Structures are given as structure tokens and as C-alpha cells.
Amino acid sequence: MIFTETPLDGSFIIVPELNEDERGFFARTFSQREFMERGLCSQFVECNVSFNKKKGTLRGMHYQGAPFAQAKIVGCIRGAIHDVLIDLRGDSATFKKWFAVELSAANHLMLYAAEGFAHGFQTLEDNTEVFYQMSEVDVPESARGVRWNDPAFAIEWPTAERTIIARDMAYPDFDVAVWNS
Numbered sequence: 066m067i068f069t070e071t072p073l074d075g076s077f078i079i080v081p082e083l084n085e086d087e088r089g090f091f092a093r094t095f096s097q098r099e100f101m102e103r104g105l106c107s108q109f110v111e112c113n114v115s116f117n118k119k120k121g122t123l124r125g126m127h128y129q130g131a132p133f134a135q136a137k138i139v140g141c142i143r144g145a146i147h148d149v150l151i152d153l154r155g156d157s158a159t160f161k162k163w164f165a166v167e168l169s170a171a172n173h174l175m176l177y178a179a180e181g182f183a184h185g186f187q188t189l190e191d192n193t194e195v196f197y198q199m200s201e202v203d204v205p206e207s208a209r210g211v212r213w214n215d216p217a218f219a220i221e222w223p224t225a226e227r228t229i230i231a232r233d234m235a236y237p238d239f240d241v242a243v244w245n246s
Contacts, residue, residue, distance in 0.1 A: 066099055068177075071166070073152045073159045075179035077105070078166060079138070083173065094175065095138065095198065105177060106136035109198040117144075117188045117195070121225035125185010125233065126151055126211045126218075133207040134180035136200040144193025145169035146186040147223050151211065154181035161239075163220050168195075183211050185233075187222055212236040 067080040081092035100107035115124065126149065129135050139148060148168045152159045167189070168174050178184055186195065210233065213220065217239035 066093060066096065068099075068103060071150075071164045071176075073150060073162055073164045073182070074157055075152070075154070076150050076164060076182060077103075077177040079175040079177055081173050081175070092173065094140065106179065106200045109136075109138070109200055111199040111202050113197045113199065113203075114142075115195040115197070117193045118191065119228050120188055120191050120193075122188040122193070122228045123185065123213055123222070123233065124187075125149065125213055126183040126220075126236075127185060128153065128181070128183045128209050129201065129204060129207040130209050131207075133201050133204040136180050137178045137182075137184060138175055138198040139168065139178075139184065139186075140173075140175040140196050141168040141170055142194050142196050143170050144188060144190035145171070146188055146193060146195060148176050148186045149184070149220055149222075150176065150178050151183040151218055151220070152181070153183050153211070154179075157181070161218060163218050165221070183209075185213055187225065187227065189223065210236050211239050215239050 069078045083090040097107045149165045151163045
């Protein structure tokens with residue numbers, strides 16, 4: 066695997082190295098040793114799949130609050146997504162900054178985010194599937210989010226007719242004073 070730092074401290078694009086032959090390819094998508102060597106979370110306790118019927122489906126921006134914060138590895142196993150991270154670690158040099166990358170079944174890229182990042186995506190194709198590895202189990206009472214179009218972050222999303230659930234549209238404006246309290 067090839068790890069490339071993103072502009073956000075604590076997040077990486079991961080490129081699986083494809084071993085190709087006449088059958089197709091084989092690639093490692095996780096190695097505890099390789100993650101540990103880079104000081105990244107290397108314990109993942111839950112895997113999830115998100116299936117999205119329509120192009121333009123937007124899920125996010127989600128995270129889990131302490132003590133159940135999650136590091137994540139995200140990959141797109143069918144279709145394509147515009148994948149977005151926001152650094153919500155108050156002590157980080159990249160606090161409130163965002164980063165986006167296209168993940169697709171065709172490019173095989175994955176995105177790693179340390180604990181403290183909000184994550185979301187918008188599908189670029191119908192019938193898109195996203196695969197997640199999480200360092201902590203899902204605890205619904207710890208689920209948090211920030212609004213996908215909050216001006217505090219000014220995320221640039223692909224233009225599309227979007228499908229978004231009410232919860233993701235209803236998060237209040239981000240307020241640093243409240244965040245730091």
C-alpha cells in the first residue's frame with residue numbers, strides 16, 4: 066500500500082498496490098503492521114457498507130463524539146463518490162479545514178481519517194457502494210454532525226440534484242465558541 070498525506074494532518078489517501086495477472090488483480094487493503102509503522106490507528110472493530118441508489122446522494126458530515134470517536138478507512142467498491150473530510154480537532158493546525166477526493170471502484174483509492182474528523186460523501190453514480198472500517202463500534206447516542214453546506218467550512222461539492230435526509234440538513238451553523246466550551 067502507498068500512503069500519501071493529504072493537506073489535513075492525520076488523514077491519508079491509500080493506494081492499494083495491485084498485483085495483476087490474466088485473472089485480474091489481488092491487492093492488500095489493510096495491514097496492521099503498515100498502519101502501526103506510520104503511527105496510525107491499527108485496530109478496526111467494525112466494518113460497514115453504504116448502498117446508495119441515486120447519483121447525488123449526500124451523506125454527511127458525520128462523526129462520533131468522545132469517548133467513542135472513530136478513526137476510519139473508507140473506500141468505494143461500486144460506482145464513485147466525492148469523499149470529504151473536515152478536521153474538527155480543536156488543537157489541530159488544520160482545524161476547520163476540509164479535503165475532498167474522488168474514490169471509485171475504478172481507481173481503488175481509500176481514505177484514512179484519524180479520530181476527530183467529520184466524514185461525508187456525495188455519490189457521482191447511481192448504485193454506489195461505500196465500504197468503511199471503523200476503530201470503534203457504532204454508538205448512536207454519540208452520533209454527531211455538522212451541516213454539509215455550513216459556511217464555516219465552505220466545502221465545494223459537485224453540482225447535482227441531491228438526496229439528503231432531514232437530519233443532515235438540520236445541523237445548526239458551526240460555532241467555534243460553542244465547540245470549544
